[in-house]
Amino acid sequence: MPKIDVDVTRCKGCELCIVACPKDVIALSDNFAPSGYYPAVPVRPENCTGCKLCAYVCPDVAIEVWK
Amino acid sequence: MAEKTLMKGNEALAEGAVRAGCRFFAGYPITPQNEIPEYMSWRLPEMGGTFIQAESEVAAINMLFGASACGARVMTSSSGPGISLKQEGISYCAGARLPIFYANVVRGGPGLGNIAPSQGDYYQATRGGGHGDYRVFVMAPGSVSEMANFPRKCYEVAFKYRIPSMILADGLLGQMMEPLEFDFEPVDTSTIPEPDWVLGVNEGRKRRVVRSYDLAPGKMEEFNLELDSIHSEVKANEVICETIETDDAELVLTGYGTSARVCKSAMALARKEGIKVGVIRPITIWPFPEKIFSEIADKVKNFLVVEMSLGQYIDDVKLSILGKAKIDLHKRPAGGIPVAEEILGVIKQILGKS
Amino acid sequence: MKKVFERTKGLVDIPMRYCPGCGHGVVHRLVAEVIEEMGMLKKAILIAPVGCSVFADEYFNTDAIQGAHGRGPAIATGLKRIKPECLVISYQGDGDLASIGMAETIHAANRAENISIIFINNAIYGMTGGQMAPTTLLGMKSTTCPAGRSVDVNGYPFKMCELLATLDGAYYLERTSVHAPANVIKTKKAIKKAFTYQMEGRGFTMVEILSQCPTDWNLTPLQAIERVKNEMISYFPLGVFKAPPKPTKQETVKV
Numbered sequence: 001m002p003k004i005d006v007d008v009t010r011c012k013g014c015e016l017c018i019v020a021c022p023k024d025v026i027a028l029s030d031n032f033a034p035s036g037y038y039p040a041v042p043v044r045p046e047n048c049t050g051c052k053l054c055a056y057v058c059p060d061v062a063i064e065v066w067k
Numbered sequence: 068m069a070e071k072t073l074m075k076g077n078e079a080l081a082e083g084a085v086r087a088g089c090r091f092f093a094g095y096p097i098t099p100q101n102e103i104p105e106y107m108s109w110r111l112p113e114m115g116g117t118f119i120q121a122e123s124e125v126a127a128i129n130m131l132f133g134a135s136a137c138g139a140r141v142m143t144s145s146s147g148p149g150i151s152l153k154q155e156g157i158s159y160c161a162g163a164r165l166p167i168f169y170a171n172v173v174r175g176g177p178g179l180g181n182i183a184p185s186q187g188d189y190y191q192a193t194r195g196g197g198h199g200d201y202r203v204f205v206m207a208p209g210s211v212s213e214m215a216n217f218p219r220k221c222y223e224v225a226f227k228y229r230i231p232s233m234i235l236a237d238g239l240l241g242q243m244m245e246p247l248e249f250d251f252e253p254v255d256t257s258t259i260p261e262p263d264w265v266l267g268v269n270e271g272r273k274r275r276v277v278r279s280y281d282l283a284p285g286k287m288e289e290f291n292l293e294l295d296s297i298h299s300e301v302k303a304n305e306v307i308c309e310t311i312e313t314d315d316a317e318l319v320l321t322g323y324g325t326s327a328r329v330c331k332s333a334m335a336l337a338r339k340e341g342i343k344v345g346v347i348r349p350i351t352i353w354p355f356p357e358k359i360f361s362e363i364a365d366k367v368k369n370f371l372v373v374e375m376s377l378g379q380y381i382d383d384v385k386l387s388i389l390g391k392a393k394i395d396l397h398k399r400p401a402g403g404i405p406v407a408e409e410i411l412g413v414i415k416q417i418l419g420k421s
Numbered sequence: 422m423k424k425v426f427e428r429t430k431g432l433v434d435i436p437m438r439y440c441p442g443c444g445h446g447v448v449h450r451l452v453a454e455v456i457e458e459m460g461m462l463k464k465a466i467l468i469a470p471v472g473c474s475v476f477a478d479e480y481f482n483t484d485a486i487q488g489a490h491g492r493g494p495a496i497a498t499g500l501k502r503i504k505p506e507c508l509v510i511s512y513q514g515d516g517d518l519a520s521i522g523m524a525e526t527i528h529a530a531n532r533a534e535n536i537s538i539i540f541i542n543n544a545i546y547g548m549t550g551g552q553m554a555p556t557t558l559l560g561m562k563s564t565t566c567p568a569g570r571s572v573d574v575n576g577y578p579f580k581m582c583e584l585l586a587t588l589d590g591a592y593y594l595e596r597t598s599v600h601a602p603a604n605v606i607k608t609k610k611a612i613k614k615a616f617t618y619q620m621e622g623r624g625f626t627m628v629e630i631l632s633q634c635p636t637d638w639n640l641t642p643l644q645a646i647e648r649v650k651n652e653m654i655s656y657f658p659l660g661v662f663k664a665p666p667k668p669t670k671q672e673t674v675k676v
Contacts, residue, residue, distance in 0.1 A: 001422070014442035014635070014642040020602050037441070053602040055426040059446030060437055065426035091503060117502045121495065122528035129492035129525070133468075133499025136486050141499075159489050266484040267504045268464050276478045278469075278487035 002050030002067045004042050010062035011039040017054035017063060023047035026054060071248050076214045077102035077241040080144070080170055080234065081110065083215035087222050088140040088254035089168070090116035093130035095123060095149060098182040099238035100172035103144040124149040128156030128169075135165040136277040138265035140222055140256060144170040146238075147180070147188045151196060157231055158197030161294075162279025164264070166225035168218060170234040172241040175401030183402030184238035184325060189379035192235045193353045200291050202298050204232040204305065205353040207323040211245035213350075219251050224305055226262070228297050235352065237375065239325050239404065301354050308356035309348040312338070313363050316345030318414055321360075321384060322373040323349050325404070330373050332407035337414055344414060352380070360387035369417055370394045373405050393417075431457040433482050442642025444632025445474050445541060447599040451609045452510065452539055453481060455616055465508040466500050468493045472514035473547040491522025494529030497536040505535070508616055512539045516546045519555040519579045526585070533590030533624035537615045540581060540627055542596075543634040544653065551637030555579045558656055563637075582629050582662040592624035594663040598631035598654065600646035607659075623665070631657055 004025070006017075011033070017040050018026045025048045028038040040063075042048060050067030074082065081103045084092075092111055094104040104120060111118040117134070121127035124145055131141040145153065150171045160167045173188045175181035190196075192205050204224045208214045214236060221232035261267075266275055281287050311331065313319055318337075320330035327348035337344040347363065349356050364370070370392055372381040378396045385394055397413050399405045415421065428434065431453025439445045456465045462483055469477035471490035478485035484507075488496040493511035501509040518526050518540050529536060545563055546552040553563040553570060556578045560569040570578075582594045593615055597608040608630055615626035631653050633645035640648060 003422075010436050012441035016442055016642055016646065019643060019646075050425055052426045056602045056605045057447065057599070059439060059441070059443050061428050061432065061446065061450050063426070064424060064428070066422045067425045091499070093499070119498065119502070119532075122524050126492070126495040126525050126528065129489060129495035130499040130502075132488060132492070133486070133496035133501075134503045135499070136496075137500055137503035139503045155489055156492070163486075266466050266486060266500070267507060269484050270463050274482060274484050276485045276487070278478055278485075280475070280487060 002048045002065070003045055004048060004054060005064045006040050006042070007062040008033040008039040009035065010060045011037060012060060013037040013039055014059060015040070016057045016059065020053045020057045022051065022053065023049060071246045073244055073246050074211060074215070075102055075242065075244050076211045076236065077172065078106045079211045079215035079247050080218065080236065081106040083249070084142045084168065084218040085110055085114055085116070086249060086251070086253045087219035088256040089142045089218070090114060090256060091131070091134040091139045091141040092116070092143065093119040093121045093127040094143050095121055095127055095145065097146045097149045099174055099241050100144050100146050100170070102241070103170070124152040125156065128153035131167045132156055132160055132163070132165060135160065135167050136163070136266050138261050138267070140168070142168045144172065146172050146174045147176050150188065150191065154197035157203070158195070158199050158201060159279050160231050161201030161203070162199065163277050164229040165277070166222070166229050166232070168221045168225055168232050170236060173235065173237040181402050182238060184375060184404065185401050186237060186324065186326065186375040186380070187400060188235065189352070189376060192233060193383070201294060202230065202353055204230055204301060204351070205235050206233070206350060207235050207352050208240060209324050209327050209348065211240070211243065212247040214240060215247045216250050219254065224301065228301055230297065230301065235324065237325055305351060306354045306356045307350040308359050309350060310359060310363070311346040313345030313347065313367065315343050316367050317343045318369040318371060318418060319345045319347055319363060319367050320371050320373060320410065321347040323352055323380060326373040326375055329405045329407055329410065333410035333414065336407050336411045342414060342418065342420065352383070355383045355387065357387040360384060361389070361391070364388040364391040368392045371410070371413060371417060372396045373410060374398050375403060375405070376400050429454045429457050431462055431482050433480055435479070437480055438476060439473065440636040442633060442635045442645060443473070444543060444599045444630065444634070447605055448539065448541060448608070448630055448632065449477065449480055451605070451612055452512070455609060455612045456483060456508065459508070459616060461508045461616070464506060465510060466504070468496050468509070468511045470513045470517040472517050474512055474514060474541065475548065477512050491517050491520070492525055493517065493522060494525040494534065494536065494538065498529055498532070498534045501534060501536050508620060509536045510539060510616070511536060513541070514547065515540070515542045515544065515554045515556040519581055527588070530585045530588045530591045530625040533592070535619055535622055535624055537619045538627040539612065540629040541632045542581070542629050542657065543632040544578070545634050545637045547634050547637050558652060578656065580657060582627070585627065586662040590625050591627070591663050592665065593618050593626040594629070595661045596629040596631065596657060596659050598649055598659060600631070600633055600649035
């Protein structure tokens, strides 16, 4: 089942992946990471198709994708 | 190598650089050094080298920054106004430890000034016209032959210590013709192994970075102290200075480049009239020959500095002598060229001899 | 299941200091991926400018050099003339390229230097805290045009691709953006073309990339990509401004 992994040590919570995802898979976490940012989290992983658009727009190369 | 050739100073400087292995020149037209880029424009391609007429002196020095980072023996030249424009780039080269070589064929200043010979850029050359604590190895030729032979030493010191090197000439040295002889064989750079800091194809080695910044706390201080120790080494090993008949002298004339030539003529005139005069001529003006001045000042109590400026070189003379002797200045700035007879008159005044 | 996207070896595996949502990070990834895909990691030299991307020499897994503000094209000239076998990339911001470095940019293009420029146009001086840039849009606020850029005081923003397209020495010029996935993909294609043309010795190539700068635009990242879409692209149209002539039917047959 396609999935993404967001590296919470790199994510700065910019939300660009959230609007890029065509399946509304990602949202910001409610609690902040050690870095102090609210990281992106795949909250609806079942919708993920592995299309990589989130990874394309991520300025911190924090997302890995499996398909 | 024994064949003598008659050459113009600027061209001798260019040929000397090529002979010393220069294979990249970027420059810009400015009187009185135009013959250097002109000469390089056909000579370098002959040697498989690169000549670029840059859009400005600022671009030229930054082309050197790139070419030198790839290990090439590089050169640029200009006159005062152009060297002023290059100062930021020179500081970057010092900060990135790049062994560049450049020449200033000095003209009258400040501002546009004139195109006559001058020594008004001494501070800029020796105190570093750019920002930050860096020093440049500076040689002051006094003849066309030295214009031709000094570039080799500049490259040698620049690459040995990875600091910028420079020739401080003037319009007269650049424009006059004299017979010259090279005192070194042409340097074949292909036989010189590439230094271990050079950028390029990084097969089988870690990647390298050439840069002059470090924001980490304490790092730039550390780097500056490293530069400081390098400067001390250069001061200890690379001073070159000529002293003539100073042992029995009652007065010592001193100057560099063109003004030193005139000092020698004035010395001859004085000696003919029984006035014991000597000459000290620094050939490297950074590192400055402090010890030589200090030792001679233990015996000789009168120094006459001759400069084609309002007096800049005199500061280093004073710093070396530290009050042990009386120091006078004969100044002919911005195109004024001293002649032996006038200096003889000043000598007589100082020594109270009519 | 297979991993279909991971961090390129072209980037050093350390976090980047750019602000949340900044376009630099995206472009760094694209440039690094293209270098890696071209097998040129061992043969590339990246020039870092003065500006937000001054640290680029720490991020790229290639030889690198950090140069004086605006002098990238001149430095690249020196590098490429001595090491033509290397892929020389001058990474520059808008203040760097179109303000203090304008002469170097134009003359390097005019000399048809065989180099590639990656030009990040975010219409602001980022590193120094948001001053007006040579590409700041009319009416756009900055710390040095707080009432908004006005023509009578600050003149017009530069259209660099259009300007350089008049130079015969420029071989390939394209403007793209990284505000949305489709544009990111196009940007990567443009970068690949530019680097390929360089290694084929075809002359000066530049990709101008419109990029969002949330911090100094005083916008959230999401608002910032909207500005790129709605305000920047209308003034800085995307597309190819100089490219080799498409081979005519006959030529393709011959090849």
